[in-house]
Amino acid sequence: MRMVIKGNGAVAHAVRLARPQVISAYPITPQTSIIEGIASMVAEGKIDARFIKVESEHSALAGCIAAESAGARTFTATSAQGLALMHEVIHWAAGARLPIVLANVNRAMAPGWSIWTDQTDSLSQRDTGWMQVYCQSAQEVVDSVIQAYKVSERVLLPTMVILDAFFLSHTYEDVEVPEPGLVDGFLPPLDLPQKMDLEHPAALGNLVFPDRYMEFRRKMDLAHQVALGVWDEVGREWGELTGRPYGLVEQYRMDDAELVLVTAATTASTARVVIDALRDEGVAAGLLRLRVFRPFPADLIRTILADRKKVVILDRNCSFGHHGIFHQEIKSALYELPAGQQPEMHGVIAGLGGRDVTVEDLRGMLMGVWEGRITKPVTWWNVLEAKGAETGAVAMG
């Protein structure tokens, strides 16, 4: 069914189709309309679930953890400060191998207070054992939430489906929302191998001594490796059902590209316009869009970027004291390439705190690198440099 909905509405509809039994959430801008939409659907009887509006995000995820441990399919949504407040139990959900699906609307962290988009909130949860999918459109949000349940429940790892604040969460698009029957055929009811069960009483969350802890962690890491293949397979299967296949990454005009822009989320849609323009002008430009970021498809990215001339990696995030986070990961993935196949890599940090990344910005960074005007390994794009910034003398201002 075709609907004109915003990114947050896309999440709500996908959740409806996934038939979770427990939804637990706390309002935070710009996520709130996701749970409002879900609350209405529960009230109207469109979702047969218990909806709990708890007193904080920490409790929201804890509620999902408990319900999922009892064998129920669950959902929660949050953003920035809320995700950070969940951090303790974010680790728990992954460590307990609970296939929870969470939608995170990327929002900048305080201070200074901001409600606008920035990827540092979700990327700060990179090492928790959750899978992460970055979406570029409301259509992809619908499709990814449904796929996330399938993959999560296969490999027993939770997934964070991530969408940009406002640029995606609050903009309306024409979206194909699948019919319930189609999704029911794709996503069978949850059947956890281990759960709280009165017939088979067991204790959860016990102390694990040093002789066993590492084995649990090893299994999580192995599950991530398996998950790479599962995402690929599930994305293909979804494509056969709907005509919209998904891969771990998306490539645009990459066949003979010599200059590659790597980025994620909504910036990729702006980027396609720039790539087309550069192609018209005779520059062999292409786009590599990161979609599944955890597990990280390092081998695939290495194969795709081998032998390219120049690569620009755009990060809407920063690991302070080092590079943008996507930049770091891609650099490390390409280290294994022989010197002759290594592209020249430049990181660009742009669009933090919701600053717009325009067609002109993308053209500027791509051509700056292509024509050799940008030579530094990392560039903060279009930022007002205060006097003394280079010596670290300026803290704020």
Next chain:
Amino acid sequence: MSAAETVFKPGSYKTDLKPVWCPGCGDFGVLNALYRAMAKLQLEPWNTVVISGIGCSSRLPGYVATYGFNSVHGRALTLATGTKLARPETTVIAVGGDGDGMAIGGNHLMHACRRNLDVTYILMDNEIYGLTKGQTAPTTPTGDKTKSSFWGNPEPAVDPVELAIATGATFVARGFSGDMKMLTELIQRGIEHHGFSFINVLSPCVTWRGEAQYGIIKEKLHKVPEDHDVTSREAAMRFTREKDVVTEGVLYEVQQPTIGDQIKAIREKAQGGKPAPDTKEILKTFYPAI
């Protein structure tokens, strides 16, 4: 305002920022009562700190020309605790909404109360989450329809006043943002009180609970009886969980040592009247004899 200014008027505490609150918001009343109370007490801005968490009402520190801290969701009282313990000479005023103080930061109220932290905490209670646009709060009456409870709120509401009395606050009052005179007095007395002062202010949200709230509260409003014994916890508890009436005034007030007093007393006891020891001298006692 300058240090040379000797008499502070309510307007002296205004900043250049214009409040972003909706027209008719109860928080304007609280802000004006706070300006007036501060002027009555002649609080020096450079010795005053206003601290909040997150929410519509938590914008308030930006509108007061003192030190201010618009901190993170629910943590106003934790920052107030740190500020007061580090700088006991300052007047610390914590402010925020019922969502901030009763939900995400709910557990901090109990500890500020039981410690009898010498801070004034003004809770702007509109019975709804305003900033996130109208979801059920812990103070929303049972049965009320909100954007997160279409069929009515299934949960019983908390009375913040009851919670504060029960967990050890030494000054507890209830005010109404539509009664400026009383509210100014309550805030003034709260700041003057040595110990934890909790003021629950019914501050209507006209956008998400409707303008009728003013009329509903006004109709139920009456002053605490003159013969009420403010030192009796039992008597004070009679003015909690009210349904058909709203009692405004000081409901409970007793004198007890604050956490600051207790820490000071312990320090003095530990030092036994001697000056603070020199760390270097103490470290020397651990050096191996060579």
